[in-house]
Amino acid sequence: MLRHTDELMARVLDALDGSAAAGNTVVVKVADHGELGGAHGLRQEGAMIYRENNRVPLAIADPRNPATHSTTVTGLTSHIDIVPTLAALAGTDLLGPVAGRDLSPLLSAPGGSVRDALLLTSDAKSSGGQSPGVRYCLRGAITPRYSFARYSTPDSLDGPRTEFDYELYDRQEDPLELHNLAHNGGAAPLVDELNGLVDALTADQLHPTGPGRR
Structure with a gap:
C-alpha cells in the first residue's frame, strides 16, 4: 500500500512538472491516521490516544521558499x-x-x-459501539509532554468524571506509552487538570461561537 501510494504521488508530481505549474503550486502530503503496527498489541487504527495511532505525516513544500524544504517542525x-x-x-x-x-x-x-495542546476526539461505533455500555467515545488531549484520554458512552460525554475510563502517559519518561499513570485512580491532580484542558478545548473547537474565533 505504501509503495502504491508513492507511485500515485509520483504520477501527480510528474503531471505537475509537465504542466509547468510546479513553480507556483504548494504541495501538501498528509495522512488521516497512523498505523499501530503491533504497538500495544493492536493493529490498524482506532479511537485511542497512542502516538502510533495519532502521529501522522504532514509535509508542505512551497516552491516559493525552497530554503524551508527538508526542515522538520x-x-x-x-x-x-x-x-x-x-x-x-x-x-x-x-x-x-x-x-x-x-x-x-x-x-x-x-x-x-x-x-500548546491538541484535542483528539472519536465517536466511531466501529471502536466498540455495537456492544451496550462500552465506553467507545474518546475525548483527549496531547500536550508537549502528556497524552491524556477519557473514554465514555455517548450519553455521558460530559461526565460525571467518575464515569470515565482514563489513560495518561508521560511521553518524556515513558516514550512508548506503556505505563498508564491514571490506572486505579492514579495521578488524580494531573488527571483533573487535563480533564479541564479537554473541556476547554472541546468548548473551543467542537462548539464554535463568535466571529473571528481562532
Whole structure:
C-alpha cells in the first residue's frame, strides 16, 4: 500500500512538472491516521490516544521558499490547521471563523509552535459501539509532554468524571506509552487538570461561537 501510494504521488508530481505549474503550486502530503503496527498489541487504527495511532505525516513544500524544504517542525499540529494554512499560503481570506491555526510561520521557524495542546476526539461505533455500555467515545488531549484520554458512552460525554475510563502517559519518561499513570485512580491532580484542558478545548473547537474565533 505504501509503495502504491508513492507511485500515485509520483504520477501527480510528474503531471505537475509537465504542466509547468510546479513553480507556483504548494504541495501538501498528509495522512488521516497512523498505523499501530503491533504497538500495544493492536493493529490498524482506532479511537485511542497512542502516538502510533495519532502521529501522522504532514509535509508542505512551497516552491516559493525552497530554503524551508527538508526542515522538520517540532511543535504540535492538527488536521484542523490544514485549512487556515492553505488559505494563508494561497493568500486568501477564510469566509468565517475556524478552530485551526495557520502553520505557515513554522515553515521558516520550525522550532516554533502555534498551539500548546491538541484535542483528539472519536465517536466511531466501529471502536466498540455495537456492544451496550462500552465506553467507545474518546475525548483527549496531547500536550508537549502528556497524552491524556477519557473514554465514555455517548450519553455521558460530559461526565460525571467518575464515569470515565482514563489513560495518561508521560511521553518524556515513558516514550512508548506503556505505563498508564491514571490506572486505579492514579495521578488524580494531573488527571483533573487535563480533564479541564479537554473541556476547554472541546468548548473551543467542537462548539464554535463568535466571529473571528481562532
